[in-house]
Amino acid sequence: GNSVTQMEGPVTLSEEAFLTINCTYTATGYPSLFWYVQYPGEGLQLLLKATKADDKGSNKGFEATYRKETTSFHLEKGSVQVSDSAVYFCALGSGYALNFGKGTSLLVTP
Amino acid sequence: GAVVSQHPSWVICKSGTSVKIECRSLDFQATTMFWYRQFPKQSLMLMATSNEGSKATYEQGVEKDKFLINHASLTLSTLTVTSAHPEDSSFYICSATAQKSSTDTQYFGPGTRLTVL
Numbered sequence: 671g672n673s674v675t676q677m678e679g680p681v682t683l684s685e686e687a688f689l690t691i692n693c694t695y696t697a698t699g700y701p702s703l704f705w706y707v708q709y710p711g712e713g714l715q716l717l718l719k720a721t722k723a724d725d726k727g728s729n730k731g732f733e734a735t736y737r738k739e740t741t742s743f744h745l746e747k748g749s750v751q752v753s754d755s756a757v758y759f760c761a762l763g764s765g766y767a768l769n770f771g772k773g774t775s776l777l778v779t780p
Numbered sequence: 781g782a783v784v785s786q787h788p789s790w791v792i793c794k795s796g797t798s799v800k801i802e803c804r805s806l807d808f809q810a811t812t813m814f815w816y817r818q819f820p821k822q823s824l825m826l827m828a829t830s831n832e833g834s835k836a837t838y839e840q841g842v843e844k845d846k847f848l849i850n851h852a853s854l855t856l857s858t859l860t861v862t863s864a865h866p867e868d869s870s871f872y873i874c875s876a877t878a879q880k881s882s883t884d885t886q887y888f889g890p891g892t893r894l895t896v897l
Binding site for chain 1: 784814823824826873875886887888889891
């Protein structure tokens with residue numbers, strides 16, 4: 671079946687540091703891949719997505735590339751800000767269903 | 781942007797009672813709503829998918845008689861946990877979509893924390 675594995679947190683970084691959150695997946699067929707972000711007290715929001723191999727999703731300085739050969743969709747940002755502190759979820763989509771990773775908590779300190 | 785609300789945000793109930801959780805799409809009509817359950821430090825697990833005016837489709841292992849889902853209008857879906865027990869304590873999250881074919885238009889509510897004593 672489909673599944674997603676993402677790195678465990680929490681991740682603590684200083685402002686302007688480089689961020690990588692690893693995500694790997696197992697899937698049959700050709701799923702879409704997503705990163706969702708959940709800010710404190712709010713619902714999950716779509717951060718970026720990629721629908722086929724080698725696609726790069728990007729938004730708000732975050733990027734992730736759909737790598738079929740390594741079954742990965744790692745999230746990166748070159749310079750994090752305090753406002754990026756949140757929980758990040760990697761997800762795999764096939765039809766309606768979304769399979770989520772466990773989430774990675776990110777704390778960015780000034 | 782599209783907003784989904786949930787009510788209540790936190791509920792505590794006694795074992796054996798039933799609890800209803802509401803999920804509303806505030807500024808769009810949701811043809812499909814989803815209910816997820818999240819345990820501490822675990823991923824979101826899809827419980828069921830509901831389309832307005834029809835019966836919900838439950839995921840394998842989810843008890844239909846335990847978790848009653850009603851999607852009576854295009855802006856409201858309810859999840860009723862019947863005869864709740866401590867093992868039902870969890871974080872319940874709904875999402876809604878206005879489209880029928882794309883997973884990336886799911887808008888999520890902030891979640892409801894249920895504690896059963």
